[in-house]
Amino acid sequence: MAETLTVPKTKSGDGGGGDFVDQSFGDYGSGGESQKRADTAKLGLRIALGSVTMLFAAFTSAYIVRSAGEDWIPLAAPSLIWVNTVILLFSSVTMELGKRAFESWRPVAFRKWIAVTAVLGALFIAGQVAAWNQLASQGIYLQSHPHSSFFYVLTGVHAVHLLVGVLALFYVLMLARRYELTPGESSSPGVVATYWHFVGGIWIYLIVVLFYL
């Protein structure tokens, strides 16, 4: 794979196929190559987030339509999700601290905050599973009634998105440990941070939709 001309292995160094962000060609006229690449990655992420937004918008419209049904029984929020919410909000703070540490090039702090964020993210997902168990122990299952169905489906889809974020954090961490990230050049920390905040925002949005709409 690395034989293909597309992967400038010596330059961005990641070699493998994971970081699509850094694999674009660099020939855009004079200088500013890495700057352009970062812009491309940022733009790509923003557009991808547009798609994710549409996914949740579609679920929301389905939710609104379905909630008009006669069999709609409002679900009480399992108490654990509030703990999870606090964890997720806190992880956004650590993510931001990590990103700033990267920008001002304090590599040790950067790695520390990224690791903390990843652990908090994993904790959130574990907490969500616990919240599902909490509901199930009350006898409220996926198929019990439409509100519970939506709760399980929407939190599940959100958890998948967050899992992608956790994996991306581990990837950034791996790059950082290999000394392959340079402030002002490498785009992945900034891109992952934006994604992380976005998925956090989606969670707040889901809470509002699920329990305050």
Place this chain on the structure above:
Amino acid sequence: MSEGHDDHGHGKQSFISKYIFSYDHKMIAKQYLTLVMFMAVVGGSLAMLVRLQLGWPGQHAQFWETLFPAGMAQGVMTPEFYVMLFTMHGTIMVFFVLSLGPVSGFGNFLIPLQVGARDMAFPFLNMMSFWTALPGAIIILISFFVEGGAAASGWTAYPPLSAIRSAIPGSAMGQTLWIVGMIFFIASFTMGGLNFVVTILNLRTKGLKMMRLPLTTWAQFLVGILGLLAFPALAAGSILLLFDRGLGTSFYLPAGIFIGDTLFPHSGGSPLLWQHLFWFLGHPEVYIIMLPALGFTSDIISTFTRRPIFGYRSMVYAIVAIAMLSFVVWGHHMFVSGMSPFLGTAFTMTTLCIAVPSAVKVFNWLATLWMAKIQFTTPMLFALGIVSFFVTGGLTGIFLGTNVVDIQLHDTYFVVAHFHFIMAGAGLFGLLAAVYYWFPKMFGRHMNERAGKVHFWFTFIAYYGVFFPMHYLGISGMMRRIYDPNTYDYLKPFQNVNTFISISAFILGLAQVIFLANYFWSMFKGKKVESENPWHANTLEWSTPIHPGHGNWPGDIPEVYRWPYDYQHPDEEGDHAPQWQPPAKVKAAK
């Protein structure tokens, strides 16, 4: 590294990295087109079987039993087999031929070449996109061979038929595989769209402003946006459908559904919810298929009339308007769903608005063609075919977009006729026009012109032979998905029309054999291209070498000085000035 993307580097590539897991957008495009050709043969064959049944309902030759022992036992086609045929015909054609061909195939091939980029913005994602589409296609094909056969709930997969596994044989494993295959397709298409939009926005070469983009690339840009915003709705809908099928939820399934003696435990679900989610994608999907064809048409007409496209700006604004309107018209697919007449009228209004930018496009093409010295090459013939289909199908769209008329015509053959002209016809001809036009760039050889023209005329006339009479059948009340029209006395007099349509369909199918033979023959034996710009066209892809290597231009990427339609420019020598040619004044100064 940045200068080394020429042919010579390919010697080092292994077979696998060059032809299979390739990062090169041109190779990925060829992979897509090969897949599309295979899927088109499958989808087309299904249509032939549909026409076999409708042309001669009842007894068929015994030999069919050897091919389809369950579906055509003793030569009689079962209704279950028939519904599977048209379901899979629609699914394969809409998604795996008409979307993957013009968009994933030619979008991939043309975008970096036309914007002056070495490759797509995210080559790895691009490779992943193909390697997600292929498993999707394979899953769809495998579904023919599972118990109960492939999905049979129509390409629209309306619940409850698609949501209850025991509803009909095709609702079982076949429908599950259909949904899984679609989720793969959606993932692939979303990755592709992301690449399209970012590449066009960010990787344009120096001097290439958005308003200097060829209309083909403009179309692909909007298609990318449409896909990114519309397909998530189908993804969400499909996830909910999977839950209803397998996990006992009631998103779509209402109470009181009996299959045989079994009462299903669902309650309160809304089948209409699926229709809304599906058509929120479904209508933009129509333009995902059509816009590239309209872009190809503009570029090809301009090249072969040797004239600037008339009203370039209005062309751009027209497709932007069509793309935006496509998000607010989905309700016109649901006029008979019990929708409030007020809402229906609103959807009628937005739908009729699409006629305005569509008419702008047609008149611009006609103005370009008016009094021109037209070169009737094969790609030009197909482009003119698109204009013809666009008018025919567009006019019937006005009937169907109007709720009061649609209530009469809904789910009749009038609809089948309409979308086969506007979407399928324009999309198919766009794909064919693009193959004929860009074949020299893809393979360094020309396709055979004489065979191409024979292919065109048979296809064009047979296409009208198949689909034009369907308007009359539809007005006469023949239902869209009927297995045997002779069940109803009032449809018996139209059997001759159906037989005529079927014969035309077989001619249409056979004509495609000419194309396939021409394609593969020309790939190896076609007349070699003598210059890098055989059509004397203006767009940037024709500035690459005859066999562009990975990286597209051996030296620097050319700078762009002008729009792509400088034909017969009074200040320039010769009859055309390509985008990479500096203006005469600048040249003189140098």
